[in-house]
Amino acid sequence: MRSNPRQIKLLHAVREHGDLSVETLAEMLGVTLQTVRRDVQGLADAGLLVRFHGGVRVPTSTVENIAHTQRENLHAAGKARIAAAIAREVPNGCSLILNIGTTTEAVAKALLQHQGLRVITNNLNVAAILSGNTSCEVIVTGGVVRPRDRGIVGEATVDFIRQFKVDLAVIGISGIEADGTLRDYDYREVKVAQAIIDHAREVWLAADHSKFGRPAMVELARLSQINRLFTDAPPAPPFDSLLEAAGIRCTIAQDTP
Structure with a gap:
């Protein structure tokens, strides 16, 4: 045109x-x-x-995510609000897993003042951030490092995760489709995220509003496998009904005072 x-x-x-x-x-x-x-x-x-x-x-591919540096800047304010809301709910002295993604990296920054955390991560950016908190023990998984975003993936990563059962898993996602599936691009990353969900007592999903209706190729999980959702705007139909049907507690992160 x-x-x-x-x-x-x-x-x-x-x-x-x-x-x-x-x-x-x-x-x-x-x-x-x-x-x-x-x-x-x-x-x-x-x-x-x-x-x-x-x-x-903007149009997005179902087979490849946009660059990490671009994702860092997209909806940065919303991600910061989500991270602050999650940090307010994470108790001191608990164990948790943070996976790959710029939203979980924002969560790591928001946890820098917490005490006594034991954090497992397959995200070297998260590990670097939380290493600045001397009262927090950071455990990095084994596996293959992806140069584009410093995420760690592969069978060794899955095997490592299976050793643990943590209090909380805080996970990011690339897309939530209208059929209630959570989706991502790299099947190796998805396998790790599935292991994380299976080895956490409670699963919290951190997803800004742009993730709703965004397509991606690989099914990671369904909304019914999530306990809580933290987002930055009220989900529009049909997602509001899907969340209610799945019994998910949804927290809308507001602007901080």
Whole structure:
């Protein structure tokens, strides 16, 4: 399609933020909701954007995640709120596992003031962050290190995780689909995450609003396997009903004072 200057500006805004609501786009562009919806529909028809309930996002691959450095900047404020909400609920003196992801890395930063934690992780970034907390014992799994994000994966990682039974597993995810499945891109990472779920007494999912409806290739788990969800905005249909049906306690991380 031949995009006009307003549509080009809309594209740049969505690419910068990852996803935006229709209302936010209308305010940014100084136009009506009807105009934005028309522009979004044209750009979506051209394959340049993907629509979801109430908003729009950049197209994503089902087989490969975006770069770690880009993910660090996407929804950073929302991830920080999620991390702070989780940290408030994590008791001192407990054992937990943090897996791969920029959201779990934000959780690690939020736990720097905790006392007596024993943390197992297959994320070298998490290990580096929490090593700054001298009252926290950090255990790093064995396995193969992925250079792109310093995640550790493979059969050795799975075997290592199986030695433990922790109080809490705090996991990130690439996508939550409308059928209630949690999905990711790397089957080796998924195998590790499945072992983490199986070897935790309670599982907390940390997922910002952009993960709802985002497709990925490999099924990791179902919502029914999660005890709590921490996110940064109220889940839209059908996810609100799915969470209720699964009996998941959902915490919406608000702006901190």
